Each structure stands twice: as structure tokens, then as C-alpha cells.
Amino acid sequence: MLRIEGVYLQPASTAHQAAVLIEPHAGWLEVQDAVTGTVLWQGTDYHADELLPGLPLRLGFADGSCFETSNTSQLPSKLKHHAKLSQIERSTVLALLAIVLIPLLCLWTYFRGIPALAYSLVPHVPAAVVASIDEQSLFTLDKTLLEASKLPIAEQTRLREQWLKDFNQAGSLQVPVKAIEFRDAPEVGANAFALPGGTIVVTDQIVELLKDQPDALLAVLLHELGHVQYQHGLKTIAQSAANAVVLAVVLGDLGSLQEVVVGTATTMVQASFSRDFELQADTFSTQALKQLGKSPNAFADALKAIVKSHDVDPNDEKGMLKYFSSHPAIAERIKNASN
Ligand SMILES: [Zn+2]
Incomplete structure (x- = not known):
């Protein structure tokens, strides 16, 4: 079962407390106080900022509170799909860039790079x-x-x-x-x-x-x-x-x-x-x-x-x-x- 340690932030407040995020069954999340086990928030209505490798994960809840963690090795089931999509999106952009840039680079090399290199050798003949x-x-x-x-x-x-x-x-x-x-x-x-x-x-x-x-x-x-x-x-x-x-x-x-x-x-x-x-x-x-x-x-x-x-x-x-x-x-x- 999913279990991630992090902090819970109260709505419209800077107060935060150590908390644990668990997913008792798929799609349902619970944030519990790390010490007492008190349920601080529970439900299915949450959203995450864009998932970027190396950055903390921040889950926002409907009441304005949120849960933050820097441990992103595990993700709630709803976000796994999301993460995969954004990864595909990124690699699609990269692939398109490569499709455009590689021929341009080849053309540049052929028409500018090679002549420039060749010309630079001339004084040394x-x-x-x-x-x-x-x-x-x-x-x-x-x-x-x-x-x-x-x-x-x-x-x-x-x-x-x-x-x-x-x-x-x-x-x-x-x-x-x-x-x-x-x-x-x-x-x-x-x-x-x-x-x-x-x-x-x-x-x-x-x-x-x-x-x-x-x-x-x-x-x-x-x-x-x-x-x-x-x-x-x-x-x-x-x-x-x-x-x-x-x-x-x-x-x-x-x-x-x-x-x-x-x-x-x-x-x-x-x-x-x-x-x-x-x-x-x-x-x-x-x-x-x-x-x-x-x-x-x-x-x-x-x-x-x-x-x-x-x-x-x-x-x-x-x-x-x-x-x-x-x-x-x-x-x-x-x-x-x-x-
Ligand atoms: Zn001539």
C-alpha cells in the first residue's frame, strides 16, 4: 500500500505538521498526522502541480489545504497516469525538435560548417x-x-x-x-x-x-x-x-x-x-x-x-x-x- 511521509499544510496558513499520505484503496487518499494517526484530510478530490523530476510533489485539496513531500518514488494511482502522460508529452516534443533540428544541423554542417572548416585549413597547406x-x-x-x-x-x-x-x-x-x-x-x-x-x-x-x-x-x-x-x-x-x-x-x-x-x-x-x-x-x-x-x-x-x-x-x-x-x-x- 502507498505510504509517503511529508508535511500537511492547513488552509490559508503557514502552519504545517508531519504527516503521512496513504491510499487505502485505489483513488482514495488519506492524510494522517504522523504521530497520532489522526485523519487530517481524506477523499478523491485532489490535484497535483506538474510533476517535475527532482522537485517536491505538492497535492492540493478542495478545502485549500495541501500535502507536500520530496519523496516522489511512489505516486498515488491517479498521478501515475498523469506522470506517464507528461513524460510522453516531453519526449514527443523532444522527438519533434530532433526531427526538425537534425536535418537543419546536417544542412548547416554541409553548407557552412564543412566549408568553414575546409577554408580554415587553407592557410596551413x-x-x-x-x-x-x-x-x-x-x-x-x-x-x-x-x-x-x-x-x-x-x-x-x-x-x-x-x-x-x-x-x-x-x-x-x-x-x-x-x-x-x-x-x-x-x-x-x-x-x-x-x-x-x-x-x-x-x-x-x-x-x-x-x-x-x-x-x-x-x-x-x-x-x-x-x-x-x-x-x-x-x-x-x-x-x-x-x-x-x-x-x-x-x-x-x-x-x-x-x-x-x-x-x-x-x-x-x-x-x-x-x-x-x-x-x-x-x-x-x-x-x-x-x-x-x-x-x-x-x-x-x-x-x-x-x-x-x-x-x-x-x-x-x-x-x-x-x-x-x-x-x-x-x-x-x-x-x-x-x-
Ligand atoms: Zn572567375
């Missing part, structure tokens, strides 16, 4: 590794898409020196440009791209296309300098590597991990930067142009000329080569770069 990524990338490109430049050496040198001079004037270079390489690229056409380690590759075709618009050509170079400055290439590699590791762990797909280890350089050349990275490089270019006292519209001019040379629809994100097929449609980027 040894310089020798960074340099070898550029060497491998250029080696692969030279084997496939690129040929030796047909620009006279003197012209290459003149352009390179002019751009490096402009680069130094345009802003504080945290990550120096490693090299500016010229290549003939009949298949690629008018294009320029930054390799992860800071090598900028410029095609003969873009030099030819913009030969009468030196500021527009400079704007393209400054865009690539933006990618170098913000280390977009290394960040992209780090993120895809981190994602591959996560996929390998979550899905047990070790193939994707192997691909990252073996194919980083080639993946890098083919992969385009994210929309955010492109827009950041675009902004870098227009701001650097302003610092150099040139029209920020030079970048939009360059984009328009490149689009025209490739005979593509500026609103079409597909079917265009890497430089301008990167996520933001070229029309949007021209609009952003035109002030």
Missing part, C-alpha cells in the same frame, strides 16, 4: 604542395587544351610587367601572384583563369580580342587576381575534398575519396568557382580599377567582348566555357559590374 598543384594543373592543361603562346616574347614581357605594376598599385597583395603564363588556346578561345597556387593563365585569344581595350584586358586580369587574393582555388579544392571525405564516411563511398586524392589537379581545372567566389572576384576587379583611376565599367566591357567572341547567349548559363559559365549568368555579372 604547405607552399610546396600549393606550388605542385599549379605545376600539375598547368602540365595537364598543356597536354590537353593549351599550346605554346604565339605572342612575341617581348610583348608577353611588356604585358606581364605592366599588369604586375598595376597589381601592386591596386591593393595590398596578401597572396602574391606566382606567375602570369601566356598560352595559345584555339579550343578554349578568349579566356583567362587563375590556378589555385596563384598562377594566372592568359590565352593569346583574349589578348587579341581586347588588344584595343587595354583597360578591359586589365579588368580580366584583376578579376583573376581577385581569385588569387581570396584563394578561391584552394578553398574550392579543400571544400570538395572535405565533402568527399564526408561522403566517404557517410555513404562508405571510398571511390569519391580516391578521386579527390588522385584527380585534384584535373578536377580543379574543369571545375568552376561558386557564384559567391565569382561575384567576389568581379567586385575585386571593379574596385581595383577605381583605385587605379580607371573606369570600373572596363570589367563589364571585357565580359561583353568575351561573350560576343564566343557567340553565346549571355543569359544562358549552359554551353559556355568555364570562365563565363560559372554560376552567375553573365548578363547578371555585366549588370553588377556596370556602374
Whole structure:
């Protein structure tokens, strides 16, 4: 039989006395004086405050008196049901929270946590590794898409020196440009791209296309300098590597991990930067142009000329080569770069 020791409090009074709560038969409660056994209250009409683990149990009676105990290991039969319900209620809330929060947490981890972690590793990649990524990338490109430049050496040198001079004037270079390489690229056409380690590759075709618009050509170079400055290439590699590791762990797909280890350089050349990275490089270019006292519209001019040379629809994100097929449609980027 239920028997709980506690105190009995008189109605509208602070007076209390040691008492015992018993349940002679289911649903019927009696509070007796602990010493004399006198019945202080009896009946079925009682209520309990919400039952919280670790807190005293307080039973209130219709006449305003109540019984309090910190021993909640046993409960009157009516309250057992109540306690079970509130426990279920609590666990339902927890389960619903988990249903909502766990996917959110996964999404956050995937889109913010992993990139943030990956980006934080970038400064710690040894310089020798960074340099070898550029060497491998250029080696692969030279084997496939690129040929030796047909620009006279003197012209290459003149352009390179002019751009490096402009680069130094345009802003504080945290990550120096490693090299500016010229290549003939009949298949690629008018294009320029930054390799992860800071090598900028410029095609003969873009030099030819913009030969009468030196500021527009400079704007393209400054865009690539933006990618170098913000280390977009290394960040992209780090993120895809981190994602591959996560996929390998979550899905047990070790193939994707192997691909990252073996194919980083080639993946890098083919992969385009994210929309955010492109827009950041675009902004870098227009701001650097302003610092150099040139029209920020030079970048939009360059984009328009490149689009025209490739005979593509500026609103079409597909079917265009890497430089301008990167996520933001070229029309949007021209609009952003035109002030
Ligand atoms: Zn770009």
C-alpha cells in the first residue's frame, strides 16, 4: 500500500505538521498526522502541480489545504497516469525538435560548417604542395587544351610587367601572384583563369580580342587576381575534398575519396568557382580599377567582348566555357559590374 511521509499544510496558513499520505484503496487518499494517526484530510478530490523530476510533489485539496513531500518514488494511482502522460508529452516534443533540428544541423554542417572548416585549413597547406598543384594543373592543361603562346616574347614581357605594376598599385597583395603564363588556346578561345597556387593563365585569344581595350584586358586580369587574393582555388579544392571525405564516411563511398586524392589537379581545372567566389572576384576587379583611376565599367566591357567572341547567349548559363559559365549568368555579372 502507498505510504509517503511529508508535511500537511492547513488552509490559508503557514502552519504545517508531519504527516503521512496513504491510499487505502485505489483513488482514495488519506492524510494522517504522523504521530497520532489522526485523519487530517481524506477523499478523491485532489490535484497535483506538474510533476517535475527532482522537485517536491505538492497535492492540493478542495478545502485549500495541501500535502507536500520530496519523496516522489511512489505516486498515488491517479498521478501515475498523469506522470506517464507528461513524460510522453516531453519526449514527443523532444522527438519533434530532433526531427526538425537534425536535418537543419546536417544542412548547416554541409553548407557552412564543412566549408568553414575546409577554408580554415587553407592557410596551413604547405607552399610546396600549393606550388605542385599549379605545376600539375598547368602540365595537364598543356597536354590537353593549351599550346605554346604565339605572342612575341617581348610583348608577353611588356604585358606581364605592366599588369604586375598595376597589381601592386591596386591593393595590398596578401597572396602574391606566382606567375602570369601566356598560352595559345584555339579550343578554349578568349579566356583567362587563375590556378589555385596563384598562377594566372592568359590565352593569346583574349589578348587579341581586347588588344584595343587595354583597360578591359586589365579588368580580366584583376578579376583573376581577385581569385588569387581570396584563394578561391584552394578553398574550392579543400571544400570538395572535405565533402568527399564526408561522403566517404557517410555513404562508405571510398571511390569519391580516391578521386579527390588522385584527380585534384584535373578536377580543379574543369571545375568552376561558386557564384559567391565569382561575384567576389568581379567586385575585386571593379574596385581595383577605381583605385587605379580607371573606369570600373572596363570589367563589364571585357565580359561583353568575351561573350560576343564566343557567340553565346549571355543569359544562358549552359554551353559556355568555364570562365563565363560559372554560376552567375553573365548578363547578371555585366549588370553588377556596370556602374
Ligand atoms: Zn572567375
